[in-house]
Amino acid sequence: MADFNKTVDFSGVNVSEDLNCSNSTGCGVPGDPAFDFWLYVVTVPILFGLVTVVGIIGNGLVIYVICSRQKMRTVTNLLLLNLAIADMSFILIIPPLTAYMWAMYTWPFGVILCKTMHFLLNVTAYVTVYTLVLISVVRYLTIVYSAETTRFRTKQNMIILCVLIWVVMLSVNIPITLSYTVNDIGEPGTYVPMCMPVGPDNGRKTCQAIYSTFFAFAYVLPLFCVAVFSFCILHHINKQRSTMLEKKNKKSDGRKKQATRVIILVVAIFATTWLPIHIHLLVHYFYGTPTTNFYLALSIFWNFLAYLNSCVNPIIYNYASKDFRDSFREVVMCASGNSTRRGVSQSKTTVTTRAALNSTPNSNGGELKRLVPKENGEQDKLMDTADV
Secondary structure, three states: OOOOOOOOOOOOOOOOOOOOOOOHOOHHHHHHHHHHHHHHHHHHHHHHHHHHHHHHHHHHHHHHHHOOOOOHHHHHHHHHHHHHHHHHHHHHHHHHHHHHHHHHHHOHHHHHHHHHHHHHHHHHHHHHHHHHHHHHEEEHHHHHOOOOOOOOOOHHHHHHHHHHHHHHHHHHOOHHOOOOOEEOOOOOOOOOOEEEEOOOOHHHHHHHHHHHHHHHHHHHHHHHHHHHHHHHHHHHHHHHHHOOHHHHOHHHHHHHHHHHHHHHHHHHHHHHHHHHHHHHHHHHHHOOOOOOOOHHHHHHHHHHHHHHHHHHHHHHHHOOOOOOOHHHHHHHHOOOOOHHHHHHHHHHHHHHHHHHHHHHEEEOOOOEEEOOOOHHHOOOOOOOOOOO
């Protein structure tokens, strides 16, 4: 029976095999069946399952509160909605299929789903990072050229730009569908189907082209653009702090800085969680990587970090934005059951009835005067919906 050397790919579903390696050569999994079981059959499904569940709940909440609440449909939040849709698309497909393939070491889903999965993986990754670029551009125009760009920074234009990002990324990633297929690997009598890149040497040349391009255009270039716009925003805010106008409007200055910090935090986490897997893939396909158990586990962790990025943004919004925090709380309280709300409603009705009974008529015998003061929570508060 052949021994296979699993090498981890960014997608988590590209498995390169070394049909000639033996247990004595240090080839990853087959040399240590116990390690193979605990890493691929136990740890991977748990980690990726956790990411999937948290990502679906978190991004689902973001999508729901923005779509269902008029006050949340701000220009910036529409872009965050596009980010959540891309993350949701990624999290629904990639981690579950990745976990299955690593745990079962086979691909029974056919060539069409193999191509589709890699295609959507690249599309959603590109959509995510270029949505971050668009958010940075909009924040820059809002803060530095607010009056001059008001007519351009409309909700309709943001929706058009988001759709344009999807159309462009769906188009430019079509060649990915030609770069992957399903091959039978192993020895006669033990063949297993596997989704993998096309070409000789387990698709090494194909992967070199794909991942070098991906690193340049889905990581270095967009993050450089975001860094430039973020620096310009912070420079403008710090410069304006000393002017009389900004001194009279410290609240506005604080809101702008808070919104900018949220965006910078989202981008920083994206850069941090995706950098290790980019480095791993470039080193693996251009130079080769160790096949020790430690490095195999480490490469699993690099994939986990990349997947984790698709579920951390809702946590950031909840921590940094009062609007999102309040909206999330409303949804959770709503889901906790109608019985609690009915009890509160009945309590308020009782208070109102008692107030009417305890009220006194005026001197002219006119309407009753309410003696019970307003509850503290009755007064409406304007929520900050201008920023994130």
